Amino acid sequence: MMAMYSEKVMEHFKHPHNMGEMEDADAVGKKGNPACGDVMYVYLKIKDNVIVDIRFQTMGCAAAIATSSMITDLAKGKTLDEALKITKSDVAAELGGLPPLKMHCSNLAADALLDAIKNYREKKKAGAA
Amino acid sequence: MMEVYLDNGATTKVDPRAVDVMISFMLKDYGNPSSVHSLGQNAEEHLEKARETIALKVNAKRDEIIFTSGGTESDNLAIRGVAHKKGSGHIITSKIEHPAVLNTCKRLENEGFSVTYLGVDKEGFIDIKELEDAITDKTILISIMHVNNEIGVIQDLESIGRIAKEKGVIFHSDTVQSFTKVPIDVEKMNLSMASFASHKIHGPKGVGALYIKKGIGIDKLLYGGHQEKDLRPGTQNMPAIMGFAKAAELMTDDDLARMQKLRDRLAEGILDEVKDCFLNGSKDKRSVNNVNISFRYIEGESILLHLDMHGISVSTGSACSSQSLRPSHVLTALGLKAEEAHGSVRFTLSRFTTEAEIDHTIEAVRSVIPDLRKMSPLKKGMEDMKWDEVDHDHA
Incomplete structure (x- = not known):
């Protein structure tokens, strides 16, 4: 089982970064389905279009948790436009690769981040109107 | 750190006493049981003793046990063996069987056999009445596992066996998980066939056995020599068989x-x-x-x-x-x-x-x-x- 995952994946799985709920988040992104075994929530704190804080909560396998942890590292401090450019492949590459079987089903983090940013922009638009 | 192995349903540590026996059948008593010289006949004698050991554990007779490469082969030999002997017909099994049974049945569906997969209740038991109702004049085989490998639930083989006997249907059970842990009595349970595996009971991997009641005719899967009552050709894996029999004695x-x-x-x-x-x-x-x-x-x-x-x-x-x-x-x-x-x-x-x-x-x-x-x-x-x-x- 250990050989299935890279050292980097196991490191993030064992000690995830930016883990936990954010009570006063400006936006929340949600992806996955418990029936598939993976659900991710990503919470954003945004100031002047920059992600100043990001946290996650994930139910899922080691790959799901490691990709969640990694995306918080990648997105923190970035502008929303920069953050939108982070892809699933970027997340996997930063983790030293994922098992092929996990590439699609457990690599939700980029989608959840996208969902959070989309929700933020819609909320802002609605607020401005 | 304390190492705790709680995956014995997957496989087990080989008992050192079984290892000792195996070593002697590699280095000293390495004869082929089919050979006529003393070394061969010595192996033959031990092979029959091992067969008796397995038979006694399940109240079978010595010549009703044949050695195989493990649980998967035993399940395949039992189910395909009956199906191919009969040529066509209907098989009853359950939805919670091991893949060795489920995928063998699925393959037989492709070959034209029909299969009923019985559901289970929330505790994991098949409904005996439903099983009885599923039997038709085309039914050639019932295959229901004894202990489930995932949830450990014990099916009521005695009741199933009673129905199989009444209806004259061959009854096989995958008893890989129950062997040595839950009592098996092939007579009381009216079993026609039962599959066993060595590596679940602190024996080596790559060896198992199939009980086949005297008088039950099955086709073989492999062709070769006449070993194992002409049902399973190939020189017997003596070290593994001896380790398996030793392990079976120890519980x-x-x-x-x-x-x-x-x-x-x-x-x-x-x-x-x-x-x-x-x-x-x-x-x-x-x-x-x-x-x-x-x-x-x-x-x-x-x-x-x-x-x-x-x-x-x-x-x-x-x-x-x-x-x-x-x-x-x-x-x-x-x-x-x-x-x-x-x-x-x-x-x-x-x-x-x-x-x-x-x-x-x-x-x-x-x-x-x-x-x-x-x-x-x-x-x-x-x-x-x-x-x-x-x-x-x-x-």
Whole structure:
């Protein structure tokens, strides 16, 4: 089982970064389905279009948790436009690769981040109107 | 760190006493039992003693046991053997069988046989009346496992055997998980065939046996010499067979009583203290070595890997640790939702399991589960989220 995952994946799985709920988040992104075994929530704190804080909560396998942890590292401090450019492949590459079987089903983090940013922009638009 | 192996349903440590026997059949008594000289005849004598040892464990006769390469081959030989002998017909099995039975039956469907897959109730039992009603004049075989490998539930083979006898249908059982742990009596259970595997009982891998009642005709799978009553050609794997027979002798009633006590200690130690979890399968009619628990709001592979960090080896019915990305077919047959199957963990004990190991495991589970739940959005998510479409075939 250990050989299935890279050292980097196991490191993030064992000690995830930016883990936990954010009570006063400006936006929340949600992806996955418990029936598939993976659900991710990503919470954003945004100031002047920059992600100043990001946290996650994930139910899922080691790959799901490691990709969640990694995306918080990648997105923190970035502008929303920069953050939108982070892809699933970027997340996997930063983790030293994922098992092929996990590439699609457990690599939700980029989608959840996208969902959070989309929700933020819609909320802002609605607020401005 | 304490190493705790609780995956004995997957495989077991070979008993050193079985290893000693095996070594002597490689270095000293290495003859081929088919050879006429003394070395060969010495091997033949031991082979027949081993056959007798296995037979006695299940109240069979010595010449009703043939040695195979393991549980999978025994299941294939039994089921395909009957099907091909009969040429056509109907087979009854259950939805919770081991893949060695399920996939053999699926293959036979492609070959023109019809198969009924009986469901189970929420405790894991087939309905005996439903089985009886499924029998037609075309039915050639009933194959129902004794102890389920995932949830440890013991089917009522005596009742099934009574019906099979009344209707004159051949009755096979995959008894791989029950052998030496739950009593098997081929006469009382009216079994026509039963499959055994060595590596689940502290014997070596790559060897098993099939009980075939005298008078039951089956076709063979392999062609070659006339070994094993002309049903299983190839020189017998003597070191492995001798190790298997030795291992079968070693389980005692005291071992079984101790395992059952430790099993209950483990189950209660978890179920009484950890919130939002439940036992899968019947509480009472289950193997002495199996505890299977679903933990809500978290996923099994994560639990497994966290327990592994505590030195504890277990397995899970989560899709995330399977090659198919589907949750356990056994747990879904019990009526569990996919997310409940994903959160399942199977602990399987052996006679080497100690009380200290069980207590270490209880303590680790009590710390790992809340930690993973802190990471999970699911408890809240269950209330407020509309989920994405389920797409099990997305890989």
